Structures are given as C-alpha cells and as structure tokens.
Amino acid sequence: MRRRVYDRIVQIILIAIASMMALFLIYLVGYIIGSGIRGFSFGFLTRAPSGITQTGGVWPMIASSMYLIGLTLLIAVPLGVGGGIYLAEYAGQGRIVETIRFAVDILSSVPSIVFGLFGLALFVQFFGLKYSMLSGALTLTLMVLPLLLKISEESFRAVPVTYREASLALGATKDQTIFRIILPTALPAVFTGVLLSAGRAFGETAAVLYTAGLSPTTPVFPLDGGRTLSTHLYLLATTGKIEESFKVAMVLLVVILVFNVLSNVVISRFRRRFIKEAR
Amino acid sequence: MNPKIEVNDLNLWFGRVHILQDIDIIIPANQVTAVIGPSGSGKSSLLRCFDRTNELITRTKTTGHIVIDGRDLAFEDPLDLRSRVGMIFQQPASLPGSIYENVAVGPRLFGIRDRRKLDVIVEESLTRAALFNELKDRLKKSAGALSGGQKQRMAIARALALNPEVLLFDEATSALDPISTQRVEDLIDKLKSTTTIIMVSHNMQQAARVSDHTLFMNVEEDGAARVVEFGPTDKIFTNPEDEKTERYITGRFG
Ligand SMILES: Nc1ncnc2c1ncn2[C@@H]1O[C@H](COP(=O)(O)OP(=O)(O)OP(=O)(O)O)[C@@H](O)[C@H]1O
Ligand SMILES: [Mg+2]
Numbered sequence: 001m002r003r004r005v006y007d008r009i010v011q012i013i014l015i016a017i018a019s020m021m022a023l024f025l026i027y028l029v030g031y032i033i034g035s036g037i038r039g040f041s042f043g044f045l046t047r048a049p050s051g052i053t054q055t056g057g058v059w060p061m062i063a064s065s066m067y068l069i070g071l072t073l074l075i076a077v078p079l080g081v082g083g084g085i086y087l088a089e090y091a092g093q094g095r096i097v098e099t100i101r102f103a104v105d106i107l108s109s110v111p112s113i114v115f116g117l118f119g120l121a122l123f124v125q126f127f128g129l130k131y132s133m134l135s136g137a138l139t140l141t142l143m144v145l146p147l148l149l150k151i152s153e154e155s156f157r158a159v160p161v162t163y164r165e166a167s168l169a170l171g172a173t174k175d176q177t178i179f180r181i182i183l184p185t186a187l188p189a190v191f192t193g194v195l196l197s198a199g200r201a202f203g204e205t206a207a208v209l210y211t212a213g214l215s216p217t218t219p220v221f222p223l224d225g226g227r228t229l230s231t232h233l234y235l236l237a238t239t240g241k242i243e244e245s246f247k248v249a250m251v252l253l254v255v256i257l258v259f260n261v262l263s264n265v266v267i268s269r270f271r272r273r274f275i276k277e278a279r
Numbered sequence: 280m281n282p283k284i285e286v287n288d289l290n291l292w293f294g295r296v297h298i299l300q301d302i303d304i305i306i307p308a309n310q311v312t313a314v315i316g317p318s319g320s321g322k323s324s325l326l327r328c329f330d331r332t333n334e335l336i337t338r339t340k341t342t343g344h345i346v347i348d349g350r351d352l353a354f355e356d357p358l359d360l361r362s363r364v365g366m367i368f369q370q371p372a373s374l375p376g377s378i379y380e381n382v383a384v385g386p387r388l389f390g391i392r393d394r395r396k397l398d399v400i401v402e403e404s405l406t407r408a409a410l411f412n413e414l415k416d417r418l419k420k421s422a423g424a425l426s427g428g429q430k431q432r433m434a435i436a437r438a439l440a441l442n443p444e445v446l447l448f449d450e451a452t453s454a455l456d457p458i459s460t461q462r463v464e465d466l467i468d469k470l471k472s473t474t475t476i477i478m479v480s481h482n483m484q485q486a487a488r489v490s491d492h493t494l495f496m497n498v499e500e501d502g503a504a505r506v507v508e509f510g511p512t513d514k515i516f517t518n519p520e521d522e523k524t525e526r527y528i529t530g531r532f533g
Contacts, residue, residue, distance in 0.1 A: 162368060162370045162372040163372045165366075165368060165372070166368065166372040166374065167384070168332060168335055168361070169330060169332060169361055169365070169438075170361060170362065170385045170388060170437070170438070170441065171357075171358040171359065171361035171362035173358060180384075180387075180388070181374055181375075181384075185374070
C-alpha cells in the first residue's frame with residue numbers, strides 16, 4: 001500500500017515537471033511568434049534588407065544560411081561518415097585510435113566562439129579565403145565533425161553481429177560486408193546525425209560571425225561572403241532593433257520547426273523501410 | 280557411402296587455448312551428420328573450420344588437414360570456399376532490403392548482375408527452401424517483417440543461392456517454434472539429395488530423428504574438445520560404445 005502511494009507521488013511530480021517544460025516551450029514559441037508576426041508580410045522573406053538600418057527583408061540571409069549549411073554538409077558528411085567507418089571497422093584498438101577519440105571528445109566541448117577565432121586565423125587570413133561561405137563552411141565542419149564522427153561510429157557499431165556473420169559466411173570480403181551490408185543498415189542512424197549537424201550549423205552564430213562575414217548580400221560563389229539568419233538576428237538585437245529581431249527570430253524558429261518535422265518524417269520512412277514491413 | 284569431408288588429425292587453437300584436439304572423422308556425402316555435445320565442447324568451432332571462418336574471429340592456429348572432395352581446404356581461396364559451404368546460424372539475419380535482395384546477396388557478391396539470371400536464382404532458391412509459394416507476392420517487400428521461421432528459411436535460401444555442396448546448421452532451430460522447426464527439419468531431409476549436411480543440435484530427439492550419423496564431442500580434463508564417439512545415429516542412440524555418450528544422450532550429464 002505504501003509503495004503504491006509512493007509510486008503515485010513520484011508520478012505526480014514527474015507529470016508536473018513535464019507539463020512545466022511543455023508549458024514553457026509553448027510560451028516561448030508563442031511569445032516569439034506573437035512578437036514577430038506584428039507587421040510581418042510575406043515580402044519580408046523575399047526582399048533584401050534596405051537602408052542604413054538593414055531592415056525590411058531577409059532573403060539574402062535565408063540564402064546565406066542555406067548555402068552555408070549545404071556547403072558544410074558537402075564537406076563534413078564524407079569526412080564524418082568516412083571517419084566513423086574507419087573508427088568502427090578498420091582502426092581496431094591502439095594508442096593512435098585512443099588519441100583520435102580523445103581529441104574528438106575534447107573538440108566537441110570547445111565553445112563555438114573559439115572555432116570562430118580559429119577559423120578567422122586559419123581560413124580567412126592564413127589561407128586567404130576571406131570572409132566567405134567557404135571559410136564559414138570549413139569552420140562549421142570542424143565544429144560539427146566530432147558529433148558526426150561519434151554518431152556514425154556508434155551507428156556502425158550498433159549493426160548486429162549476425163549481419164556481419166551472415167555476410168562473411170557467404171564469402172563476402174570485409175569491404176563488401178562493410179559497404180553492402182553494414183552501411184545500408186546503419187544509414188538511418190547516420191542520417192539522424194547529419195540532421196543534428198545541420199541543425200547545429202543552422203543555429204550557429206559565433207563561429208560564423210568571424211568567418212562567413214556580415215555582408216547582407218546573396219552569395220553565389222563559395223568565396224562570396226554572406227550573412228546568415230542567426231548572425232543577422234545577433235546584429236539587429238545588439239543594435240537595438242528589437243521589433244525586427246523578433247521577425248527574424250520567428251523565421252528562424254519556423255524554419256527549425258519545419259526542418260524537424262520533415263526530418264522526423266524522413267527518419268520514420270527510413271525506419272519503416274528497413275525494419276518494419278510496409279505491407 | 281561416399282566420403283565428402285575427411286578430417287585428419289585436426290587441432291585448433293584460439294590464441295594459446297587448445298580448442299579442438301586430434302579430430303579424425305569422415306563425413307559421408309549426401310547424408311546428415313549431427314554434432315552433439317555439451318556447451319563449450321567445440322561444436323561451433325568445428326563447424327567454422329569447414330568454412331574457415333574461425334580465422335576471421337581471433338588469432339587461430341590449425342594443424343592437420345580437412346579435405347573436401349580430395350582438395351585440402353588450406354590451399355583453397357577462403358571466399359570461394361565459403362560460397363560452396365553454406366552456414367545457417369541460430370539467429371537468422373534479415374539484411375536490410377527486400378526478401379529478393381536478401382536471397383540475391385550471395386550471387387551479387389560474386390558478380391552476377393544480370394537481372395533475369397538473378398530472378399531465376401532467387402525463385403529457385405526460395406523454392407528449394409520451401410518458401411516461394413508463401414512469399415511470391417511480396418518478394419519486393421522488406422524482409423524485416425517475416426516470422427522467425429520464415430526468416431530462417433530465407434537464410435537457408437540465401438545460402439542455397441550460391442549452390443553450396445555442404446550446408447552447416449549451427450543450432451538453426453533452437454530459436455524456432457515447433458512448427459517452424461518441423462519445416463526446417465523437413466527441408467534438411469529434402470536438401471540431403473543435393474548437399475551434404477552437418478548440423479549441431481542440443482535437441483537429442485531432433486538429432487535422432489533427422490541425422491544419419493552422429494558425432495558426440497566432449498571437453499576433456501585439459502580443456503580441449505575431442506571426439507568421444509562417431510557412428511551411425513541408430514547405433515549411437517540405441518547402443519553407444521562409450522559410457523559418456525550414453526550418459527549424455529539420456530540427459531544425465533552435459
Ligand atoms: N572467439 C573466441 N575466442 C576465444 N575463445 C573462443 C571463441 N569462441 C569460442 N571460444 C572457446 O572455444 C570453446 C568451444 O566453443 P564453441 O562455441 O565451439 O562450443 P559449442 O560446442 O559450440 O558450445 P555451445 O553449445 O554453447 O554453442 C569454448 O571453450 C569457448 O570458450
Ligand atoms: Mg555453438
């Protein structure tokens with residue numbers, strides 16, 4: 001009897017905590033959308049900002065953000081997934097691998113502003129890539145690589161040994177086993193890692209500020225500069241244009257929400273295709 | 280009775296540990312040989328000698344010879360050998376992709392790309408595994424939703440797609456329900472005409488029911504596994520020569 005009362009109390013506390021978090025989230029989203037929607041028109045998304053105040057539109061920022069994420073993923077995904085395969089399948093154990101893992105763990109806890117400074121020194125100045133999409137993407141690659149490496153390595157390790165055994169017993173080579181059996185099995189989980197990385201890159205401000213620049217123009221070539229949504233928001237907010245900031249914040253939030261919903265759909269599709277039956 | 284596999288004075292070590300000691304047996308062609316013995320008596324290790332997959336797991340050392348159809352395994356290409364010696368495991372793996380893909384994996388690994396050829400191979404293999412009629416309308420559907428018994432017969436079809444001469448079953452029915460087990464046993468009986476079968480089983484009734492010959496293995500004091508008795512199944516189960524065999528099959532040890 002006492003155990004049941006105890007269970008009940010724990011349950012009530014947990015429900016209270018969960019609903020508080022949910023309420024807070026709803027309040028946050030509601031507040032941002034509520035503040036941003038005032039004076040919002042569809043043209044805000046398709047116009048360039050104008051005047052010395054740089055307000056009235058965010059099209060170049062949307063373009064810069066997408067450009068930067070695309071370029072980052074283009075560089076980071078092959079490196080991260082390739083590195084994950086290497087660590088999980090080929091590296092084995094040893095001092096060198098342990099050192100790599102240690103370095104990756106350290107890297108993942110470095111504050112993003114440090115990546116920004118490093119990118120500024122290395123890519124912008126030393127390699128002379130200027131404030132550009134390429135500098136930004138290379139910096140963001142360094143930043144998301146630990147996450148991507150870790151998630152891909154773990155996804156490969158999570159493939160059941162029975163798959164490996166079955167493949168090898170058929171006479172497959174190690175490479176065939178890895179690329180035809182293990183990789184397709186691990187793909188949905190790897191994809192989750194890619195989406196998480198894209199999300200981090202999208203929201204990142206500090207690392208981009210010093211590397212991709214602030215030019216409010218639409219980038220075309222990798223060496224063009226640009227201003228992402230989050231850096232734009234940062235600039236607006238620090239120069240006191242609060243009303244405009246909330247509009248941008250709303251755009252950011254909606255993009256992230258849409259992105260999350262889409263990725264959930266894609267992941268569950270994947271899952272269903274691989275694990276369950278689509279009768 | 281034609282010999283299919285001759286094992287001469289086989290010894291196996293995993294690292295420093297002596298696993299199999301002085302194995303001397305002749306496996307007859309187109310018959311079912313059951314391998315029985317307590318847990319850890321080297322049954323799986325012996326099976327893995329026949330497709331040379333032990334060497335993939337740990338550092339191993341082998342002495343002695345295994346000869347299949349007059350050819351010493353040590354001198355064969357291990358990948359080619361594994362395509363001719365199929366292995367069925369306790370837990371069937373349903374690989375990502377459709378049922379069709381699952382069965383076509385083997386031939387594809389060995390370079391068969393032609394769609395029509397693959398179609399024929401897949402249909403034949405599933406038919407031989409007594410699964411084609413059951414699944415012919417959903418070959419392109421994911422293999423993940425098959426029942427345990429269907430997955431196991433699909434794994435058999437996958438091995439059959441490479442047209443193996445020898446099939447090794449390592450406790451292939453111990454995760455299945457009685458009806459699925461019955462189906463796999465029937466299948467083994469049919470496959471006898473085209474392949475040589477070696478099956479590890481912990482189920483004495485099954486070994487007695489399905490096999491023609493029985494090999495009883497046991498771990499000795501020193502930790503290495505040896506053959507205690509090998510002979511016609513009837514004889515092993517009704518009138519064993521070794522007292523340990525009798526005790527094991529009547530369930531009094533192991
Ligand atoms: N990968 C491995 N590395 C080292 N030793 C191993 C390995 N696999 C098996 N062994 C050892 O080899 C011996 C024989 O194991 P094996 O799996 O062949 O027995 P088994 O008869 O198949 O047992 P079971 O009935 O439990 O499946 C055991 O002592 C086991 O600990
Ligand atoms: Mg075993």
